[in-house]
Each structure stands twice: as C-alpha cells, then as structure tokens.
Amino acid sequence: MSATAATTPLLAVRGVRAAYGKIEALKGVDIEINRGEIVALIGANGAGKSTLMMTIFGRPRARAGRIEFDGNDITGVPTHEIARLRIAQSPEGRRIFPRMSVAENLQMGADATECSEAEREAGLERVFALFPRLKERVAQRGGTLSGGEQQMLAIGRALMSRPRLLMLDEPSLGLAPLIARQIFDAIRTLNRQDGLTVLIVEQNANHALKLAHRGYVMVNGLITLAGTGAELLQRPEIRAAYLEGGRRG
C-alpha cells in the first residue's frame, strides 16, 4: 500500500447533499471513516441517517459534494458497481429474502462480488462462527426466523461479500437487549479480529457510542457533533436528547 493510502480515510464524505424530490434530506454532510474504525452515526428519527448510508451506496445520488472510497471518487458510480468495490450494507429493517433459505440468503450476499469457491467457504465459516444459530438453520426459510436471527442473517449476508466497509442500519432495531448485545459483540469481534471497518447507524445511542471508536450526531440533514464515542457519551446535549429521555440500552 502506498503512503497516501495509509493516511487517506477509507471513506470520506464531503459536503454531500441529497434529496427526495424537493425534500432535502442531506444538507451538506461531512464524515470520515478511517481503516479499522467503528464509526457510529446517531440522530433522531428522520434526521437523514439512512439516507446518508444509501447515498454512499449510490441511491439516492448525491446532488452536490463528493464521496471518496479508498481515495477514489465514487460519487457517480452506480450502485451495483459500488458493491463490487466491496462496500456492503445491511439495510434498515433487515430485508432478508423471506421465501429463500438461510443458505440462499447468504449466497445472495456472495453473488454481489465475484468470489471463488474457497472464498465462499471461508465466508460461510466466518458467518457461522460469528452466529452459530444460523448454522443450525441453514435450510430454514428466512421468513420463519426470529427477528434476532433475521438480523444475524442480514449481517451475515452483507459479510458474505467480504466487505472492506460494512454499513449497518439500526442492527438492534426491535431486538431484546440480550440479542442486541450479541449483535454488538459480533460487530466488535469482526472489528478486532479482522480489522473490519464499520459504519453503524443506531437509535440505541448508548450502546453504539460505547462500541464505536468515534461518533457523529446528525440533526436535520447536518452533522452537528463529532468526537470519540466516550466524548460524545459525556456531552450533556447528547445525554439529554438520546440517553436520558430516549431509549436506553
């Protein structure tokens, strides 16, 4: 790797604006994610967190600004080619394929990038090591899994494309605290063992900020606060808005 590769962030979002028709959801967002980092993005409902994640993935397209992945401009690159660059996402609400088996769901993730048989096997190993419950249910239809298992499947499916950047949208949504903790533990394991870079969008600010190296707070399509996870957890405005009043982890 060249000297610049080590210093440039893996993902850099600079002044990105995005809109649905006339409604502007992102009003000039800047974030950076360095290699090997877990970055949390928190914010109220409708702040534009999911939109930012999807804009990085190319849909909706950024109307202004620049998105760089590994030093290359990917602002105008179509979604399916962004997946080839090995950015993977687990979308909001899990969205696994209900009539397909667990094995097929995982295979769908592997299909996103060209991978050899050996790489596919290794990917499966990794997913099953992380979520043994999926291994017991390989033949079960996705739609019949419990909510927590579906979330594991959604993350596993994203992992099957051997991503360099994994983006997770509200992985703890609707999960019991114990299962949510398992999911967070899995993300931490991935980061520590494989050095996987993760962007995690969460309502569960307490958990997410404890897990993350750094965090961003988004309000109405703008980043209003940034800092390390521990720093943000201490900020009074965060405590007021996302911890004390809101849902606790």
Add this chain to the structure above:
Amino acid sequence: MSAISARPSHAAQPSGSAFILKKALISAAVALVLFSLMIGVRTEAGPQGGLIYWTRFGDLAALVGTVFGGSIIIELLRQWWGPVDKEHIVPKPVQAAMSFAGRWLAPALLVFAFLVPVIFYNQRYILDLSILVLTYVMLGWGLNVVVGLAGLLDLGYVAFYAVGAYSYALLATNFGLSFWVCLPLAGILAAFWGVLLGFPVLRLRGDYLAIVTLAFGEIIRLVIINWQSLTGGPNGVSGIPRPTLFGIPLDNSDDGLAARLGIDFSPTHRIVFLFYLILAMALLTNWVTIRLRRLPIGRAWEALREDEVACRALGINVTTTKLTAFATGAMFGGFAGAFFATRQGFISPESFTFQESALVLAIVVLGGMGSQLGVALAALTMIGGFELFRGFDQYRMLVFGIAMVLLMIWRPRGLIGHRAPTVFLERNQAISSDLVKEGHG
C-alpha cells in the same frame, strides 16, 4: 413473515353458523343487485326500433339461490380444509405417500410423455391434444421465468408468442428460410421485443406493470392486424412451410422421409415428429430454467420477486436483472410461436388474443408460481380439462371457473406451492429442508 402473521388471524376468524349465514346472505344480496339488471330485466331493440323488455325473475331467483348455497358450501369447505400451509390436517401416512408420489411424479410423467406417440399412435385426436398441451406447458414454463421467478406480472405474454409465430411465418414464406434457421431467429426477435417492453416498465410493479404489459399485448396484435402489407392483416399468413427433419420433408414425395426409409407414408409421421419436436423444445425450456435458477442471475430473479429494495442494497443490478427475465421469457414464447406457426401452417391475429395470455398466466398461477412441475400439471389439467368438457360447450366455462375457485381455496399457492431451494451447503441438507418445509413452514 406472512406464514407467521397468517396464523393468529386465522385462529381469530369467526367460524360459527351465524357467520356463514351472514356471509352467504351478503353474497346473495350482492348477487341480487348485480343480476337484477343483468338477468332480471332483459331489453332488446323491438321490430319498430323501440326498446322492448321482459322480465326473468325466475332465472334471477335461481341464480341468487345458487350464490347463497354456493357461498355456504365454499365457506364450509374452507373451514374443513383450512388455509394452505395446513399440511398438518393431512394424516402422516398420506403425507408420506404424497411425498413419495412427489418424488416420482416428474420422472413418471416424463417417461409417459415419451411414450405417448407409441401408445396412442392410431389416435390422431389424442396426439393433437398432447401437442397442444405441450405447447402450453412450454408457454407456461416460459412465462414462469417472468411471473413465477422474477415476480413481474406480465399480462401480454401472447405478444411474444405472436412475434415468434409471425417471425417464422414471414421469414419462411418471403425468404424461404427453413424452420431450423428461423427457430433461433424467432427466439432472438421475441427476446428483442421482450427487452423493448422491459425498458419502459422498469420502474413499474404489480398492477401498473400488469396494465402496461396488457396494453403491449394488444398493441402487437393491433399492429399485426393493421400492417396489412407485411402481415396480411386479419387474413393472416397461410402456406407456412411444414418443418423438416433437418432438410428431409415429412410428406409422401419421392425424397420424403417415408420414401427414403422405404416405409409406407402416413400423415401420422408428421404428427409424431411435431410431438417430439415440441417435447424437446419444452424440455429445453425446462432445463435452461432449472440451470439458470442455480446461477447468480436466476437467484437474482427470485430475490427480485422477494424484495427489490434488498436487491439494491446487495448491489444487484436491478435493471439488467429485469431485462434478462423479460428477454428469457419472451425468447421461449418466441420459440413456442414458431412451433405454433409451423404446426398450423396458417396463422392470423385471432390466435393471439388476450385470452391466450390469460390462459397461460392461469396455468402459471395455478401451477404454483415458480414450480416447473406445477406448471406442467396445470397445463395438463387446464387444456385437458377444456377438451373433456368440449361436449358441454355451454357449461365448460362454468365448470372451469368453479374448479379454479375450489382449487384456489384448497391450495391458494397453486398446485405445487413449495419452492425448491437452489443452494445446498451440506449433503444432508436436502432431507432437513424437507422436514422444515413440512414441520415449521
């Protein structure tokens, strides 16, 4: 998801006799309102041009009574059978027998299909009917790619059938090209039209897609009717050459097949040849579809049917996925069309009405949206059933309709509603997936 949420709602469904009566009464009231004008009062232009009318209250009463009774019967049947994923009401031994039959049904049907010309060699009618059934099996398998696998509701499938038929007819009559040259051309042309239809409907789903495809089917038919100079308009194209066995004609000429083999000529030779031809084409369709389902593109089709947003999130190119589904389905339709043209020797726009699209779609839905065996069984029942009731022309549609309603109550997901998985991680998984399907599915 749906299987889980369906259960409590079913349990909560009222089932007492009061409920059944109430439902039947409502149906009867609706029928009364509907039919009082359609049946109860009959109007006609009189001899002086004035309007004369008479009443038929007897018929009306009979119909309303039928609706009332029918509604009760249907509700009782529904409660007796329960909704579809009620494998548990079927006793275990029957279940085992069914799964045994399921395993051997397809091979048995295949062997039988190969033997049909041998068994029924002297029964021209059965042979003709078998060819017709196989044509619909092929059309059903073709449409199955679009509707069953990719989940794109296509009501204009007949357009590609027509494109294939006219491609062969016109190429053969105008340029003297042989069937074997035209067959791939017909497929390519139909696939081209499939892509052409695909582009404008890329963003449409469900009802909207259905309406546009329906219009597309009609447009193609109208173009054929009105482009007289090319297509012969309503008069159609006649004198379409019969297929040859790689250049050897199947007639009683001197260099015909019979003469070359030194056997007596019989018109049945051609029928048998046509039978094996369509059988081979249908099996090719089936084989290609089964292969495609195991490739990333086939999986992408099925994923698209499940959840388009998730497909995008996985970086699947939704545009090419949809277009390839349309093109593949259309290509098979085009092949079938070319076969139809060479079998009939004459084609006209009348063969390509919306009714055909509806029939093929009914076959796919009845067969179970995505199941190859289901589609074949559905084609056999529908086309065969149609023929069975040919004698009772008046009641044919009625019986057909009732059978369809009953079947949809009994098996709302079609004859074969279970979807065979395409990815296996371990060798013993095939067995465990059966268990899952029956136990928890």
